[in-house]
Amino acid sequence: xxKIIPSILFAFxxxxxxxxxxxxxxxxxxxxxxxxxxKLMGSIAVSENGKVIYSKAIGFDDITTSKKSDINTKYRIGxxxxxxxxxxxxxxxxxxxxxxxxxxxxxxxxxxxxxxxxVSNLLNHRSGIHNFTSxxxxxxxxxxxxxxxxxxxxxxxxxxxFEPNTKGEYSNSNYVLLTFxxxxxxKKSYSELLNQKIIKPLSLKNTYYGGKIDLANKECNSYxxxxxxxxxxxxxxxxxQGAGGIVSNPVxxxxxxxxxxxxxxxSLENVNLMKTIKDNYGxxxxxxxxxETKSYGHSGGIDGFRSLLCHFEKEKLSVAITSNAVNYTLNxxxxxxxxxxxxxxxxxxxxxxxxxxxxxxxxxxGNYGSAQIPLKIAITKNDTSLIAQATGQPSFPLxxxxxxxFKFDLAGxxxxxxxxxxxxKLKQGGQIxxxxxx
Numbered sequence: 376x377x378k379i380i381p382s383i384l385f386a387f388x389x390x391x392x393x394x395x396x397x398x399x400x401x402x403x404x405x406x407x408x409x410x411x412x413x414k415l416m417g418s419i420a421v422s423e424n425g426k427v428i429y430s431k432a433i434g435f436d437d438i439t440t441s442k443k444s445d446i447n448t449k450y451r452i453g454x455x456x457x458x459x460x461x462x463x464x465x466x467x468x469x470x471x472x473x474x475x476x477x478x479x480x481x482x483x484x485x486x487x488x489x490x491x492x493x494v495s496n497l498l499n500h501r502s503g504i505h506n507f508t509s510x511x512x513x514x515x516x517x518x519x520x521x522x523x524x525x526x527x528x529x530x531x532x533x534x535x536x537f538e539p540n541t542k543g544e545y546s547n548s549n550y551v552l553l554t555f556x557x558x559x560x561x562k563k564s565y566s567e568l569l570n571q572k573i574i575k576p577l578s579l580k581n582t583y584y585g586g587k588i589d590l591a592n593k594e595c596n597s598y599x600x601x602x603x604x605x606x607x608x609x610x611x612x613x614x615x616q617g618a619g620g621i622v623s624n625p626v627x628x629x630x631x632x633x634x635x636x637x638x639x640x641x642s643l644e645n646v647n648l649m650k651t652i653k654d655n656y657g658x659x660x661x662x663x664x665x666x667e668t669k670s671y672g673h674s675g676g677i678d679g680f681r682s683l684l685c686h687f688e689k690e691k692l693s694v695a696i697t698s699n700a701v702n703y704t705l706n707x708x709x710x711x712x713x714x715x716x717x718x719x720x721x722x723x724x725x726x727x728x729x730x731x732x733x734x735x736x737x738x739x740x741g742n743y744g745s746a747q748i749p750l751k752i753a754i755t756k757n758d759t760s761l762i763a764q765a766t767g768q769p770s771f772p773l774x775x776x777x778x779x780x781f782k783f784d785l786a787g788x789x790x791x792x793x794x795x796x797x798x799x800k801l802k803q804g805g806q807i808x809x810x811x812x813x
Contacts, residue, residue: 397421397428398715405711405723406433409703412726413600414784417681417698418446420625421712424691425633427626429712434700436595438604446626449581449594450697452682453619453675455628457550458649459573460617461498461659462635463557465645466572472560475648482556485531491539494556497549498658505533506546520613526551543654550618557617565617577634585612585622594622597679598700607679619677625695632672632686632693674705683709692716704787706804724784729775733759738794739779743810745801752801752810763790 402419409415416434420427436442467473473494480489488503496502507513507529521529530548537544554565561568566584574582581593588594588609598604612620623631634640649658650671663670663685670692672685682697683705694712696705707724714721736756743752751766761781764770771788773781779792789802797812 398718399429401715401721402429402711403431405708406431408723408726409708410434413604414701414703414726415698415708416444416598416604416700417450417696418444418448418625419694419696419708419712420446420629421716422626422629422633422693423716425630427629429715430626436593436699437590438596438598438606440590442590444595444699447581447593447624448699449592449622449624450682450699451585451588451597451619451675451677451680452621452623452628452684452697453615453677453680454547455623455673455675455682455684456615456617456619456621458635458659458673458684459569459621459631460550460553460557461649462640463568463572463617464494464498464553464659465641465649467557467560469641469645473556479552479556482559483527483531483552485527486552487531487535488539493539494553495658496539497553499653500543500545500549500656501540501653502546502549503535503537503539503541503544504530504546504548504552505536506544506548507533507551508547517610517614518608520611522613523555526614526616527555543656545656547615547618551616554617565620569621573631573640577630577640579623579627579630582621582623582627582631585620595699599679600700600702604700610678615677619675623697625697628682628684628695628697629693632684632695633691636671636686636688681705685709701785703784706787725776727776729777731759731775731778735778736761739792739799742813743799744813745808745810747808752799754799763788 410433418432419430421429430446432444432446432448434444436444436448468475475495476493478490479486479492479494479497483489486504492502492504510533530551557568558565569584588596597607599607636646638646649660650662651657652662660671660673663672668687668689670685670687672683675682680699681701684695686693694709696708698705711721733756736759739761740754740756743754753764755762761773762770763773763783771783773783773790776782781790782788787803791800791802799810799812801808801810
């Protein structure tokens with residue numbers, strides 16, 4: 376599920392007007408580069424007016440057996456699952472099973488502030504319930520089956536992060552609880568509800584609530600990169616529930632989001648509620664704007680899987696990407712797809728590597744703070760590589776692209792150092808933040 380490295384939600388640099396001819400050669404070239412440099416294994420689909428205008432898959436379902444991926448490969452989609460869960464909640468509202476303003480104490484009396492927290496607060500991350508995937512104990516049980524009662528106990532045991540409805544802060548706990556509410560009011564499993572109300576009506580052929588990864592069913596293992604691809608952990612899907620347990624692929628995801636925005640899953644009135652943003656969060660989706668246009672969607676991450684899904688209402692354009700191994704930012708891949716559609720410039724990445732002596736790195740080591748954002752970044756080293764770690768986030772390796780410039784492709788981060796002035800620039804998503812060495 377989603378664990379955010381200090382990042383800015385991806386912005387798409389596009390303006391009005393687009394080419395009728397999708398530039399498939401451009402994105403083909405990017406995928407060739409990514410595959411050649413061990414940057415990606417995964418699949419993408421671009422759809423316009425309900426028709427697939429581009430799709431591609433690279434890499435392997437399983438590296439050990441060299442089982443090649445194709446457009447039918449199915450991936451764990453992580454937090455994109457939240458869009459499905461939010462849709463099911465609004466379906467329950469339309470069927471008079473629940474309402475947005477009711478409190479959750481009836482279902483979860485042991486959860487702190489449950490008599491103040493509403494269904495609406497869970498949907499847009501305004502509950503104040505702590506995010507259980509951030510707990511230090513999470514890796515200890517991540518791969519083991521957890522019962523419903525145990526998950527509620529784990530969520531209820533955490534301290535309140537803030538008073539309900541006073542701010543927004545992402546928490547997977549919210550959508551696990553929403554899953555259990557759905558099961559309670561319908562007296563059916565989440566998997567059954569997903570099939571009954573979304574999958575079968577839309578004829579989604581490659582979407583379902585997941586279990587243990589089944590390569591024989593055209594699912595895939597996930598991988599992380601540390602000099603070579605290594606098989607990642609496999610989260611037991613009894614844990615994420617509707618916060619991150621769905622399996623799908625890009626073609627199905629585009630069908631889902633197109634039908635959602637066409638009012639064919641829930642009413643357009645409720646779709647508008649889903650996309651109403653407050654303190655950066657909608658009800659199961661994010662807004663990704665730029666100038667005259669904007670898209671709505673969600674990202675996902677679970678184990679080594681990463682995914683993105685977005686929809687542009689005006690253009691009736693949908694882009695979905697799923698990956699089981701990524702060492703590059705999916706944001707830039709989506710940007711390449713959009714530039715291929717809107718006929719805008721795109722600069723291909725360079726993966727040339729520079730080896731620096733360990734003593735050269737010493738001048739960059741230290742703790743850095745910024746007046747622009749409330750974030751501190753510690754820079755350390757491991758032999759001939761720099762390591763960065765932001766406050767409250769996991770560390771990540773930096774790769775030298777120049778003597779004083781380092782990058783982390785997975786998050787699209789570039790760090791430029793000026794040791795003489797004790798400054799560090801963080802570039803990401805088209806924005807620049809200045810940090811000073813403390």
